[in-house]
Amino acid sequence: MILATGVVWLTIFVLSVFVGIEVISKVSSTLHTPLMSGANAIHGIILLGAILVTGTTDNNLALVVGLIAIVLASVNMVGGFVVTDRMLQMFARRKPAEKPASKKDETGGAA
Amino acid sequence: MPTWIQLVFLACGVCFILALKGLSGPKTARNGNILGAIAAVVACLMPFFWSDLHLRHVPLIIIAIAIGTIGGVYGARTVQMTQMPQMVALFNGVGGGAAALVALLELHEHVSADIHENWFVWAATAFTIVVGATSFAGSAITFAKLQDLMTSRPVVFPGLRYLFGITLGAAVVLSVRLAIAPSVWLAVLLGLIGLLFGLLLVLPVGGADVPIVISLLNAFTGLTVAAGGYVLSNVLLLIAGTLVGASGTFLTLLMARAMGRSVANILFGALKGGSTLGAGVASDRPVKSVNPEDAAIMLGYADRVIIVPGYGLAVAQAQHSLRELVDVLGERGVQVDYAIHPVAGRMPGHMNVLLAEAQVPYEQLREMDEINGDFTDTDVVLIVGANDVVNPAAKSTPGAPIYGMPILNADEARQIIFMKRSMRPGFAGIENELLFDEKTSLLFGDAKDSMGKLLNAVKAL
Numbered sequence: 001m002i003l004a005t006g007v008v009w010l011t012i013f014v015l016s017v018f019v020g021i022e023v024i025s026k027v028s029s030t031l032h033t034p035l036m037s038g039a040n041a042i043h044g045i046i047l048l049g050a051i052l053v054t055g056t057t058d059n060n061l062a063l064v065v066g067l068i069a070i071v072l073a074s075v076n077m078v079g080g081f082v083v084t085d086r087m088l089q090m091f092a093r094r095k096p097a098e099k100p101a102s103k104k105d106e107t108g109g110a111a
Numbered sequence: 112m113p114t115w116i117q118l119v120f121l122a123c124g125v126c127f128i129l130a131l132k133g134l135s136g137p138k139t140a141r142n143g144n145i146l147g148a149i150a151a152v153v154a155c156l157m158p159f160f161w162s163d164l165h166l167r168h169v170p171l172i173i174i175a176i177a178i179g180t181i182g183g184v185y186g187a188r189t190v191q192m193t194q195m196p197q198m199v200a201l202f203n204g205v206g207g208g209a210a211a212l213v214a215l216l217e218l219h220e221h222v223s224a225d226i227h228e229n230w231f232v233w234a235a236t237a238f239t240i241v242v243g244a245t246s247f248a249g250s251a252i253t254f255a256k257l258q259d260l261m262t263s264r265p266v267v268f269p270g271l272r273y274l275f276g277i278t279l280g281a282a283v284v285l286s287v288r289l290a291i292a293p294s295v296w297l298a299v300l301l302g303l304i305g306l307l308f309g310l311l312l313v314l315p316v317g318g319a320d321v322p323i324v325i326s327l328l329n330a331f332t333g334l335t336v337a338a339g340g341y342v343l344s345n346v347l348l349l350i351a352g353t354l355v356g357a358s359g360t361f362l363t364l365l366m367a368r369a370m371g372r373s374v375a376n377i378l379f380g381a382l383k384g385g386s387t388l389g390a391g392v393a394s395d396r397p398v399k400s401v402n403p404e405d406a407a408i409m410l411g412y413a414d415r416v417i418i419v420p421g422y423g424l425a426v427a428q429a430q431h432s433l434r435e436l437v438d439v440l441g442e443r444g445v446q447v448d449y450a451i452h453p454v455a456g457r458m459p460g461h462m463n464v465l466l467a468e469a470q471v472p473y474e475q476l477r478e479m480d481e482i483n484g485d486f487t488d489t490d491v492v493l494i495v496g497a498n499d500v501v502n503p504a505a506k507s508t509p510g511a512p513i514y515g516m517p518i519l520n521a522d523e524a525r526q527i528i529f530m531k532r533s534m535r536p537g538f539a540g541i542e543n544e545l546l547f548d549e550k551t552s553l554l555f556g557d558a559k560d561s562m563g564k565l566l567n568a569v570k571a572l
Contacts (some may be wrong), residue, residue: 006231009341016337017351020357024519027135027362029369031562032459033474036362037199038144041354042127044202046210047149047176049343050558051158053216054175055166059223062216063168068200069177069212075180075186076206077155081148082187083198084134088141090192090467102382 034091037084044077126150127351127536131358140430151222154347157265160355169470183413192468193425194460197257200325206281210339211243211302212344219295230290235338240298241333245259245312252313253328256321257457263318266407272394275311282308294476303392304352307384317512319499320377322458323366330359371505371515380512398534403561407568409552410440413490416447417482419519422456423532427558432470436566437475439527443572449475452500467505479519485521494521498560502543508519511541527551530561 003011027035050073054066126146133143155176158166166172183202188200212540214236221228255261316324333355340348367374401409410416418437421432424430437447449471455462463476486492501521504511521527527550534546545551554561 003396006229012346012349013337013341013353016353017357020131020354021361023128023132023354024135024361027365029139029365029453030141030460030463031135031137032362032366032453033195033199033461033464034140034144035131035134036326036329036359036458037195037202037334038140038147038202039131039142039355039359039362040206040260042130042147042151042351043206043329043333045127045153045154045348045351046156046206046213046336046339047159047179049168049336049345049348050209051155051176051340052164052343052345053159053220054172057168058222059214059219062219063171065212066216067171067218068211068403069289070172070175071179071182071293072205072212073209074176075183076202076209077151077183078180079183079187079198080202080206081144081151081526082184083195084144084192085141085148085200087185087192087195087464088144090464091140092138101505109122 034084034087035081037087041080041084043079044073045079046075047073049073112170113161113163117346118162120154120345121156123150123154124347124350127354131354136445144391146388147154163478166294184563189384191460192465193422194294195461195464196322198253199458199496200250200257200328203325203332204247204254207243207250207328209243210332210335211240211247211305214239214243214339214342215295218293222295228293231373232342233293234286234290235341236293236298237289239335239342240302241282241305241308241436242338245309246331246335247300248306249313249324249331252310253321253325256318263321263563264460265317266314269490271311271315275308275360276310278304278308284507285307292360303312315380316377319454320370320372320514321379322454323370323374323463324374325458326359326363326366327378330356330363333357333359365460366454369517370513371460371517379531380428396528396547398405398546399549399552401528403554403564404555405566406552407565409491409526409528410436410493410565411569412572413445415484415485415489416440416445416491416493417489417494417521417524418447418449419494419497419501419521420455420462421449421495421497421500423454423498423569425465425496426464426559427496427532427533427557429495429562430466430471432468432562432566433533434466434471435563436569437471439566439569443569446475447475448485450479450484450521451476452479452497452519454516455497455500483520486520489524489565491526491528492521492524492528493528496560498531498543501543501544501545502537502541504543507544515543521545522548522550525550528554529552529558532557 050069130143130147133139146428217235256263282304333352505513505516505518
């Protein structure tokens with residue numbers, strides 16, 4: 001049996017809804033802020049869509065609008081992941097910070 | 112699309128699921144985030160390796176990515192931890208704006224090439240444009256409210272609810288029209304209506320509820336990206352957007368529950384003309400003030416002290432002095448804990464981040480449910496820069512905007528020291544009865560300054 005394309009899309013959508021709820025259902029309130037920020041970065045994947053539409057257009061105005069969309073989407077994606085990492089770094093730093101007090105340099109930040 | 116790229120997208124989708132899963136546990140959170148970042152970067156590289164696509168304008172695209180990356184990294188690295196909520200709002204807003212523009216461009220390409228699509232594709236396009244624009248404008252207002260660029264109190268004006276209804280109606284009618292007969296101008300108009308709708312949605316929301324709105328708009332942008340994925344026939348965008356939309360909606364409900372509010376009440380409370388407006392002015396009722404030396408004696412000779420930190424603590428950058436004070440009290444044999452309200456700070460979990468920055472040991476941070484029973488055995492509660500989270504009006508005054516929000520039972524302690532800069536009400540704009548309680552002493556002054564004096568006074572005991 002071959003599924004209609006629309007049904008395939010609907011299936012992916014519905015399953016993703018359940019997965020999305022299931023994976024975060026046990027989050028503690030301590031992590032609400034980083035989780036929101038991390039999820040925020042993930043929807044920055046619209047950058048992929050922005051690159052695809054901008055790179056296939058012939059129209060100059062569309063090119064300009066597309067480039068604006070790329071700038072906005074990159075801010076969302078890159079900024080989102082970096083800021084989340086910065087927050088989480090503070091949670092992680094707590095344990096080693098108790099022993100050697102010298103390890104105070106601000107390292108890290110994935111892009 | 113080549114099969115191998117489709118498989119890469121599938122792998123990236125799985126990585127996003129694992130990233131969200133990781134982010135919801137304290138030990139795995141950082142790795143989860145890094146995994147998500149790697150997947151996102153890999154996915155965005157794919158168009159450059161996809162030879163059949165004949166990607167053009169590559170140098171311009173790379174320059175645009177570079178500009179966005181530099182801006183994003185700069186913002187993310189320089190933002191103060193206290194300003195985190197508005198940063199998240201900003202990043203979310205630009206993502207929503209980008210999604211709306213992408214859908215607009217895709218529509219433009221299809222219309223100018225005279226490609227006929229299923230009406231459902233056009234409907235999804237309309238959804239992406241309206242909701243993306245809503246998210247953009249809503250996030251901009253949220254940013255302005257949190258950054259004190261405008262009042263954080265609810266903005267309502269006569270006829271707001273009618274305007275709100277008309278805008279919503281227009282969005283629906285134009286979306287239907289676009290689904291039947293797509294045109295670029297109609298789509299642009301729809302985008303403008305989306306912007307107006309975002310404005311009207313967030314303006315009436317009061318300051319204390321803004322974090323919930325950030326979370327909701329985050330979910331909106333997720334759904335926008337999902338719809339955009341359908342429009343572009345890109346499975347990865349559909350999966351990632353839906354994941355964020357679903358988890359964001361769920362997270363919004365969790366947060367609203369932690370504040371004892373319903374999402375509908377937060378969004379439409381002010382529209383119904385309820386009394387979400389607080390007094391917003393300083394009261395001149397008599398209060399008892401205390402100097403740092405006397406406060407030091409109260410703290411230094413107590414057996415049990417609970418600290419209630421709030422956003423004001425972090426704004427004044429007093430958390431380092433506070434940690435030192437707690438250390439000194441600990442050396443004197445006083446048992447000290449921090450009571451963390453779930454919405455202390457300006458976002459759920461924000462206070463934990465702020466105290467972690469000051470390297471407060473995790474074991475001293477106690478969550479509300481865990482510590483609320485301990486207040487009756489507590490000699491002194493020290494409230495620093497917090498207000499609404501200890502306001503008994505949440506229990507006693509049904510008309511108050513924070514009514515129903517679970518609070519820390521600071522009023523049950525034997526003595527209360529309130530460190531305050533002035534008598535101005537908290538973020539929710541309502542007066543706090545606890546300030547006038549006979550057990551309460553107020554230590555006026557800038558939190559950092561007072562904390563330094565208090566610390567020296569305790570050391571001198």
